[in-house]
Amino acid sequence: MKKFQFPFKQTQKIKLSDAIQNLISRAEEATEKAYAPYSHFRVGASVLLEDGTILTGANHENAAYPAGVCAERAALSNLDMNETSKKVKAIAVTYRSHEGHGKPISPCGICRQTILEVQQWQSSPIAIYMCSPNGQVVMLDDAGFLLPFSFGSEYLDLSSENE
Ligand code: THU
Secondary structure, eight states: OOOOOOOOOOOOOOGGGGGHHHHHHHHHHHHOOOOTTTTOOEEEEEEEEESOOOOEEEOOOOSSGGGGGHHHHHHHOOOOOTTOOEEEEEEEEEEETTTOOOOOOOHHHHHHHHHHHHHHHSOOEEEEEHHHHTTTTEEOOGGGGTTTTOOOOHHHHHHGGGG
C-alpha cells in the first residue's frame, strides 16, 4: 500500500516571525470586510508576496449561495499573474468568533485547487497558515499537501494528444 505523508506544524501566532505575525494580523483585519449575511461566518485571508506586499480578501456571499466567494480566492483575485509578477510566499487565513475559538480554519476544496494553480504557475511552494481567532496556527510549507491526487494543467496538455 502506498501512503501520502506530509509535515505540518501546530503552533501559536506569538511564536512565529514578526513577518508572519503581521501577515496573520492582516488576515484578522480583513475579516472586518467580510460580507456574510447568510452564514455569519466572517473569514479573512492575506497573501504575502516575495517583495513583502500583502494582498487581503474576505468572504463575499450571495443570496444565490454558490455565487459566494471565499476569503482566500478574494485575496488571490488581486494577484497579478504575468511573467514579471512577484511570487506568493505564504497565505494566512482566519475567521472571527466571539467565543475565541481554538480550531484553525482550513481552506475549502475550491480554494485548495485555486492556491495550487498559483503554486504550480510560479513553480515555488506557498506556505499556508491556518489560524484560529485565539492564536492557534497549523502551518504547512507547501500548498500541495492540502490537495493530494490533484487535477492540474498537465492533464489538459494531454488532451492535444487525443485529437
Ligand atoms: N469560507 C471562506 O471564506 N474560507 C474558508 O476557508 C472556508 C469557508 C467562507 C465561505 C462562506 O462564505 C462561509 O465561509 C461559510 O462557509
